[in-house]
Amino acid sequence: MHDLRNELPADDQYGLLAAHGFAGAFGGLWMERDDRDEIAHILRADPLTRHDAALAECVRRQSGLSRPLAIWIGPHAPGWSVVVNLLPVGGALTDKALWSEGRRAVEVSWLTDIDGLYDLDYYHDGRLAEELPAFWDGNLPPDSVFAPHTTGLVRDYGDDADEKDLTAAFLTITGRITGRFIDTPWFSTPGSAYDLLPRGHG
Numbered sequence: 001m002h003d004l005r006n007e008l009p010a011d012d013q014y015g016l017l018a019a020h021g022f023a024g025a026f027g028g029l030w031m032e033r034d035d036r037d038e039i040a041h042i043l044r045a046d047p048l049t050r051h052d053a054a055l056a057e058c059v060r061r062q063s064g065l066s067r068p069l070a071i072w073i074g075p076h077a078p079g080w081s082v083v084v085n086l087l088p089v090g091g092a093l094t095d096k097a098l099w100s101e102g103r104r105a106v107e108v109s110w111l112t113d114i115d116g117l118y119d120l121d122y123y124h125d126g127r128l129a130e131e132l133p134a135f136w137d138g139n140l141p142p143d144s145v146f147a148p149h150t151t152g153l154v155r156d157y158g159d160d161a162d163e164k165d166l167t168a169a170f171l172t173i174t175g176r177i178t179g180r181f182i183d184t185p186w187f188s189t190p191g192s193a194y195d196l197l198p199r200g201h202g
Helices: 015-024 038-040 054-065 164-179 184-188
Strands: 025-031 051-054 071-077 080-085 104-111 120-124 127-132 190-194
Touching: 015 025, 015 054, 015 080, 015 184, 025 164, 038 071, 038 080, 038 190, 051 054, 054 071, 054 184, 104 164, 104 190, 120 164
Parallel strands: none
Antiparallel strands: 025 080, 025 104, 051 190, 071 080, 071 190, 104 120, 120 127
């Protein structure tokens, strides 16, 4: 995995997501797992609805579906996969089994017209280990897991009106942790979209 702790992304992380249809709402969960079929199983993805395609294609075709697909699962960096919620108003996609047995996960999400940016969540070994608040004032607790990944970033966003700068910072921190920043090829990487099985099914 590339060490990006002192690097800045070449592209505006929020701007790229906004340009691909996620300006108003986004939910992304990055996790230390390579087996994306296993991820789909843990999240109760319906295998009968599987559609293999890049994220950009899945977003484009959503409006033409009578029942839009719920999630997209794809590779992110060596050892890391990402789940993108195609229906962010449906809530967070979290299951502690995804970051069990010493694994890590990072979640970035926002719903602009309702709650705005949500906290940046860092999961490790089956639990929520730490979070940065959506109105981060730059302070970090002793031995923060985020500290090595905040070099060169503005450290006080408490008065930021539109949250775009803090959103970009959260995504930059995520890229540093996972070893890859979002870039244009990220949206054309092959992955799989699914609907989710109803709770209690199977």
